Amino acid sequence: MTNFQEMAIARAINAGLRNKLAENRKVLMFGEDVAQLGGVFRVTEGLHKEFGDAQVFNSPIAESGIIGTAIGLAMRGYRPVCEIQFDGFIFPGFDQITTQLAKMTNRSEGYHRMPVVIRVPYGGGIGAVEHHSESPEAYFAHTPGLRVVSPSNPNDAYWMIQQAIDSDDPVLFFEPKRRYWQKGPVNLDQPPLPLHSARVLHEGHNVTLATYGPMVTVALQAAQIAAEEGISIEVVDLRSISPIDFTTVVNSVKKTGRLVVASEAPNFVSVASEVAARVAEQAFYQLQAPVLRVGGFDIPYPAAKLEEVFLPDADRILEAVDRVLAY
């Protein structure tokens, strides 16, 4: 019988990290405040106590230093997992991520593998101050040499963090911070899918709604509301942002003929834009309507009292669904 356990996303990541730390002493977990405190979101809670300074330790508050030393540790045969405290704090490490980590395997003609995972709590909806609610995933998806993923539920979180640690390539692991305490069943026996596969979470036949990370919950709400109105939405959880499993998305669009892509990030040059472009290339004759994107506006993330207006909700998604159905 399959062994299921009810867990929140934060706990699921914690459990996945624990498995890998226990399995291989070369797996390291470090970053700002990840040891005794367990990170500001407590994702690493208890790991320092269990694995000690040898595997779980605090870093100086220097993101370039965190990533740069992770690269050196990876050269030495370690498998570092770094926590960046908040999305908006990743940029001091941007050079080391995009110029060094992403290119090291290529530069060394394969001599250096870079099994580095960078965990990033991201996205809005928690009423935070500036720089604590951003969605910077497109910067990294744009960079060859990196892999970028984002789980939307506890089962994926549990398995995808382990698959990311197993990968010999660098993986940006974007954690939907406003969903950290959302619970769900975790299958402790078997991973649901390979790391870079998308999944149809809710079948439908009128419109495909592709999304990822924190927006998946909103998309499922939208699908439920639409169903009450007789509109059948197929929700595709991308799970992986680089590479993107276009086969699953395109197959869905070939069935529904319509596509809406939703994310919290600004739409301009976004992951949503890439999905729209690819579907236009690969399913042109099946499309019954233009592809629409529902995203954050192309403005800096607003002050907390305005974030509900900024973030796409089920109504904003349904407004786009209505528009594609009008064709």
Next chain:
Amino acid sequence: MSEQDSGNIPMVQFLSPEGEFAVPSQWGEYGEYLKRLTEADYLKFYRDMARIRRFDNEATALQRQGQLGLWIPAIGQEGAQVGSGYGVGHNDHIFPSYREHGVAITHGIDLMSILKMLRGVNHGGWNPDATRFHLYAIVLGSQALHATGYAMGVKFDGNMGTGDPEVDQAVITYIGDGATAEGDVSEALLFAAVNNTPQVFFIQNNQWAISSPTSSQTTVPLYRRGDGFGVPGIRIDGNDVLASYAVTAKLMDDARAGRGPSLIEALTYRIGAHTTSDDPTKYRSNEETERWKARDPIMRLEKFLRNQGVGQAFFDDCAADGDKLAEEIRAKTFALANPPFENMFKYVYSEPHPLIEEQLAWLTEYEASFEDEAHPSTQLHNVINEEALADKSGEVAPVENSGSYYGGIAGASNGGGE
């Protein structure tokens, strides 16, 4: 002379510019390390310095003839590099910047690997694990953090402080005076200090970061750069190969023994240009360069060796050896084949990636479609190359009509970093 070069700061020196040898009592603990050297080692130091200078001059000529996209001369810095390179132990790891040709030869790097990179065949391509000499780092100071991370790993692995020379390891990173301004170097010093890593930061202060003098990078002498982080530093005469050898060897020993990270500022001078794209006459005086030439590291070791009774035959042999090396690398450079286009895709990821596979498949088919005719983009390349080669000054060649599209020409002949 600037404050950096005022002579008021204590500086480890065993060989004076006139080739006179002395171990001042204040540097006795470093002087002890010279006792490890045999006559053969002194001759080896000289031979390698002479060889690498000959190599360097040949590489500049190869660039001028269009065989290399760029050359980065290290002339004047051979004492700092060869001495320090030989001070690094046989288990230690080296994280160079991009001018450390003199360190490379002390650890058996095939010099053609460096030329290949500067010709544009690849981005490095030697085996950094087997050689323990890591790839050149173009982005200034970036490698200091990789060295520190690596040194953290050495410590985590228990390869520090055991007293067993086959077990203990240390890490050295080479940075320039310009790179010390980068935040990564400060973060590396900090991470090294808080982790008590087995490592040495070796700063070659060659006085110029392209056209910017050291005084524009720091107001405090660079040997003190680590103080606030808890990394003690020492200044050496970087044109004294013996000082560079002894101080590196001692501090690497200390690092291996677990006595913590340290920093060396080697006062030296970049006799040549920053790269073949640079024109030093625009920002520094001939007088200054001549003054430093009088302190040349090779000349001073030669004076010392002659005083020790080493005869002309040895110096003739070294010169012949250098000429032979130059001839070899010239022939090999001309024979270098362009890499197959598949190489661009080969190492982007360690594991399969659908986008890479898709694009490689597309390009393979696209290229094959030109099998029976000259590839239009190849033809364009040839035109541009000829025009670029016509300009032997090494300045960016103005390429009419195709300049805006092939901005890459500028990139190929311009140097990166400082």
